[in-house]
Amino acid sequence: MDLATLIFWIIAVILVGSALMVVGLRNIVHSAVALILLFAMAAGIYVLLDAEFIAIVQILIYAGAVTILILFALMLTRITGQQSRTNPTNKQWWIALVICTLLGVSIIYAATTSPHAVATVGSDSGQLPAGINNVVRIGQLLYSPTQYSFVLPFEIASLVLLVAIIGAIVIGRED
Amino acid sequence: MGLTLNHFLILGAILFCIGLYGAISKRNAIAVLMGIEIMLNAVNVTMIGFSFFNHVKPYSTYLTGQIFAIFIITVAAAEAAVALAMIIAIYRKRETVDVGEIDIMKW
Secondary structure, three states: OOHHHHHHHHHHHHHHHHHHHHHHOOOHHHHHHHHHHHHHHHHHHHHHOOOHHHHHHHHHHHHHHHHHHHHHHHHHOOOOOOOOOOOOEOOOHHHHHHHHHHHHHHHHHHHHHOOOOOOOEOOOOOOOOOOOOHHHHHHHHHHOOOOOOOHHHHHHHHHHHHHHHHHHHHHHOOO | OOOEHHHHHHHHHHHHHHHHHHHHHEOEHHHHHHHHHHHHHHHHHHHHHHHHOOOOOOHHHHOHHHHHHHHHHHHHHHHHHHHHHHHHHHHHHHOOOEOOOOOOOOO
């Protein structure tokens, strides 16, 4: 077992464990804190997969912004007189468990038996041109107007963010 | 043996199912949102795994999986902001965030 595989197993165990803590803990604030751990471990997986830029973005946006937003929403929607069991499940939780187990088993079966069109084993052929790192390459792919790039979806994403900002302000405003 | 694509696909599948369980079995609306965030992260793990194991030139140099993941993160951030604003607005009107009790659209 090489070092990358060992790191993968450590991160994967913490990742699945923190995901189980998010859905399993009784106090919802503890769930939100476990969510921070989950996002940080997912960033570790992205570093392992040579996606440094997305790992940085994951830490900044998810572990920074989204969890703070969730904690603020928890603070603003505090149910008084109910402190210990703030994260209850509904009465059909066992049906949900059966559905999710069946879905997981079928996805894993499909993933392990299908002949993938991409290589299933990593190699050092190099996806990036010489002298260009991951962040530079993603910048080229997002912004370049002349080469092959995703500049139009990028502009549409800015529109989506603008609509989301205005929508959040309009919906959350007191009137 | 080293890492294969199946490692990351199975990790993504397990995370997705845990997130789905949280999203459909929780009564607190914010816990539902946390389940959805776990599902989106599971999809990102799968996407970046596919991107890493793609060695077909010239497509592997386009890093399509990573670009997809960036757009998923963008949309997820927008969705979290709007959804939490909606939850706070509902809490202000109805004094609850229980998705079983928010039934004003039920016929």
